[in-house]
Amino acid sequence: MFLCSCDQCRQITGSAFASNLFIAAERFEWLSGSNEIAAYKMPRRNISKSFCRVCGSGVPWASGDGSRMVVPAGSLCAEPKVAEKFRTFVSEQPSWSSCLDQVEACEGLPP
Ligand SMILES: [Zn+2]
Numbered sequence: 623m624f625l626c627s628c629d630q631c632r633q634i635t636g637s638a639f640a641s642n643l644f645i646a647a648e649r650f651e652w653l654s655g656s657n658e659i660a661a662y663k664m665p666r667r668n669i670s671k672s673f674c675r676v677c678g679s680g681v682p683w684a685s686g687d688g689s690r691m692v693v694p695a696g697s698l699c700a701e702p703k704v705a706e707k708f709r710t711f712v713s714e715q716p717s718w719s720s721c722l723d724q725v726e727a728c729e730g731l732p733p
Pocket residue numbers: 626627628629630631632640711
């Protein structure tokens with residue numbers, strides 16, 4: 623799993639970083655709903671954003687050369703069985719996300 627802070631991943635996710643798993647395309651199979659997927663291809667770095675037209679959830683997308691599927695970790699219904707392996711493009715990490723462990727944590731919304 624990569625946690626990517628590149629400008630494109632931040633913009634396409636609207637978050638501090640993208641959390642993506644990678645799997646060989648031949649090992650990936652859609653079980654249902656693939657006809658409801660819409661995609662946007664970013665002009666730089668071969669990044670795409672695919673999402674479900676019905677619920678808006680981010681869904682897997684094919685890498686630029688089609689050899690891998692990029693799976694947004696947050697779209698999974700269960701915890702992935704892999705750990706974060708790399709933080710990528712850290713020089714593009716926004717300053718507001720560099721000290722998350724120092725931000726007050728709440729179980730729900732703040733009081
Ligand atoms: Zn990125």
